[in-house]
Amino acid sequence: MEFIKGSKNLRKGRVSIAGQYYLITTVTINKTEVFKEKRAADIVLNSLYWLDHQNRIDLQAAVVMPDHLYFIARLNKGTLSGLMHSLKSYTSKQIKAKLNHTGTIWQTQYHDHAIRKDEELKEMMIYCLQNPVRANMVNDFHDYPYWYCKFNV
Numbered sequence: 001m002e003f004i005k006g007s008k009n010l011r012k013g014r015v016s017i018a019g020q021y022y023l024i025t026t027v028t029i030n031k032t033e034v035f036k037e038k039r040a041a042d043i044v045l046n047s048l049y050w051l052d053h054q055n056r057i058d059l060q061a062a063v064v065m066p067d068h069l070y071f072i073a074r075l076n077k078g079t080l081s082g083l084m085h086s087l088k089s090y091t092s093k094q095i096k097a098k099l100n101h102t103g104t105i106w107q108t109q110y111h112d113h114a115i116r117k118d119e120e121l122k123e124m125m126i127y128c129l130q131n132p133v134r135a136n137m138v139n140d141f142h143d144y145p146y147w148y149c150k151f152n153v
Helices: 007-011 038-053 080-099 118-129
Strands: 021-027 057-064 068-075 111-115 147-149
Touching (some): 021 080, 038 057, 038 068, 038 147, 068 118, 111 118
Antiparallel strands (some): 021 111, 057 068, 057 147
């Protein structure tokens, strides 16, 4: 298992609360730009849609960047760690099978931030969606191909 400085701190105090909104960030191993490939990014987005359809989460927003994923969702069932294990395991298997990718896709850890107020939810959604703009990939996030938002923005 790979240990990254400070990775234990990512798990300290982690609590999974059903009905709670979270901003979740997870990164590919060695920040490899796996999701520059459209099919890989589509696998991740479709997996989030499936989790939403299965009512495990209520997906609010998501952005698949070349080497990481941001998404905001309300946890409906299970735990954050179970959710992330399912998401990473499934997407890894699909990417390896469909794109002949070898090796590890995701870092084991992830960062979660509990969103406590409706105003903060809107701010976090904007923050999430603006990632491609901050990375100088596009001038307007609407021009970036790998994003989702439940609401008109």
